Amino acid sequence: MRTLVAALTLVMVATACTASAPTTATARVSASSASVDPLTAFRARGSLIVAIRVTAPPGGVQQQDVAHAQKRALEAALASALTKRIVGPTALADFKELGRDRAGLVERGEADLAMTFADSTSNVAFSLPYAAGGIVLAVKASSTASDARALAGQTIAATTMGEINASEIAQVFLRDKGITATVSPMPGLTAAFAALDTGQVAAVIGDRTGIAVLQRGRAEPVRVIAEVASRPFVIAMRKDATVLLAAVNSALAELAASGEIRRLADAAGFPYEAP
Numbered sequence: 001m002r003t004l005v006a007a008l009t010l011v012m013v014a015t016a017c018t019a020s021a022p023t024t025a026t027a028r029v030s031a032s033s034a035s036v037d038p039l040t041a042f043r044a045r046g047s048l049i050v051a052i053r054v055t056a057p058p059g060g061v062q063q064q065d066v067a068h069a070q071k072r073a074l075e076a077a078l079a080s081a082l083t084k085r086i087v088g089p090t091a092l093a094d095f096k097e098l099g100r101d102r103a104g105l106v107e108r109g110e111a112d113l114a115m116t117f118a119d120s121t122s123n124v125a126f127s128l129p130y131a132a133g134g135i136v137l138a139v140k141a142s143s144t145a146s147d148a149r150a151l152a153g154q155t156i157a158a159t160t161m162g163e164i165n166a167s168e169i170a171q172v173f174l175r176d177k178g179i180t181a182t183v184s185p186m187p188g189l190t191a192a193f194a195a196l197d198t199g200q201v202a203a204v205i206g207d208r209t210g211i212a213v214l215q216r217g218r219a220e221p222v223r224v225i226a227e228v229a230s231r232p233f234v235i236a237m238r239k240d241a242t243v244l245l246a247a248v249n250s251a252l253a254e255l256a257a258s259g260e261i262r263r264l265a266d267a268a269g270f271p272y273e274a275p
Contacts, residue, residue, distance in 0.1 A: 038243050042087050042112070047094045050079045051102040051114035051236075064161030064188030067210040073268035075115035075233075078130065081260065082113075082235075085251040086244075103236040112244065114236040117164075125239045127248045129232030129275035130261055135166045137173075137226040138211050139203045140196065148179055148226045154202040155182040157192035159210075164231060170205040173228045189214055196222075212271035232275045 042048055055072050065071075076095065083093040098105055102114035103122040117133055118126055137156075139145045158170040167185040174181055184201055186192040192204045193214055204211070205228055215221055235252075237245050255261045256274075265272035 038241065039086065039247060042244075043091070046087065046090070047092050048079075048083045048087060048113055049096060049111045050083070050093045051096050051098055051105040051111040051116075052076060052079065053102065053115070054097045054099055064159075064190075065207065065210060066189050067207065067213040067270070070213060070268050070270040071209060071233075074131070074265050074270040074272075077264040077268060078255075078261065079113065079115055079235075081255060081264065082248060082251050085254070086247045106236050106238055109238070112237070112241075113248070116234060116236050117231040118234045119231070122236065123239070124236040125241065125245050127235040127237070127245065128252055129234050130252050130256065131233040131265065131270070132208065132230075132273040132275050133233045134208050134231040135164060135169050135205060135228040136208045136211060136224045137203055137205050137228055138222040138224045141221045141223050143202070143223070145203065145225060148174070148177055151181055151203050152179050153181065155184050155200070156203045156205055157186045157195050157201040158183050158204075159187070159189055159192055159206040160185045161188045164207065164229075166206050166228070169229050173205075193218075193222075208273075209271060212273075213269075215271075 052075055053068075053072060055069075076093070079093045079095070083091045096105065096111055102111075102116050103119070103124045105111045106114045107122075107124050114124070116122075118129065137148055137151075139151075145151055156170065156174075158167040160167045167183060170183050174183070183205075184195070186195065189204070189206045189210045192201070192206055195201045196204050197220075203225075204222070208224075208227075211222065211224070235248055237248065252261075262272050
């Protein structure tokens with residue numbers, strides 16, 4: 001919480017220093033001229049256009065992300081809460097569902113915000129993180145392994161589903177640490193945990209949120225012994241949307257301080273961890 005508030009202060013100071021710079025708008029979103037406060041334009045419209053991941057996969061495609069429903073529910077609820085704080089109490093979030101490139105929708109000016117995760121390859125500005133997320137290494141509670149090096153020479157399941165390919169990230173993680181182990185790609189965490197339970201693998205590398213969701217129904221819990229890659233949940237905006245970025249960060253800080261983000265996460269069944 002202190003990190004969120006401290007970072008917000010820096011963002012607000014930086015925004016104040018650049019407030020006189022012209023605002024570059026897009027054809028579909030933001031203000032249409034430098035003399036118009038973009039927040040005024042949003043309030044006149046009565047909404048924020050928000051890019052969000054599809055709530056259900058296309059027909060015939062199996063959903064491999066065990067935490068997909070919880071993630072989408074929190075993102076939708078938080079986007080709605082932010083819209084009401086920034087635009088007005090009667091304003092609504094206008095959702096645009098997309099499979100992967102939600103940040104690209106913002107960059108192209110087709111959405112004001114995108115609910116996503118921090119990714120250094122995206123050419124957008126990110127809000128302060130509002131929830132922890134990423135890829136972790138987990139073992140059974142009964143395992144004697146206390147860190148990744150204890151798994152040298154063993155087989156580790158790594159998921160390939162979703163937007164973050166944990167199998168590729170696992171290979172880099174193990175190589176960087178000088179650990180020789182076999183990475184066994186799995187389509188999702190359900191298959192990876194089944195392999196863990198039958199002894200086919202000694203550990204699982206996968207989505208932090210998904211692992212926390214699966215913990216709830218397990219007879220034997222798992223332990224996270226290492227963070228493989230940090231991918232906190234954030235909100236993307238165009239890089240020139242400095243006023244909107246400051247407003248989003250301010251609203252996120254208020255919602256975090258009041259406990260509202262945690263309440264929304266609990267209502268969504270999302271296993272919330274502060275960033």
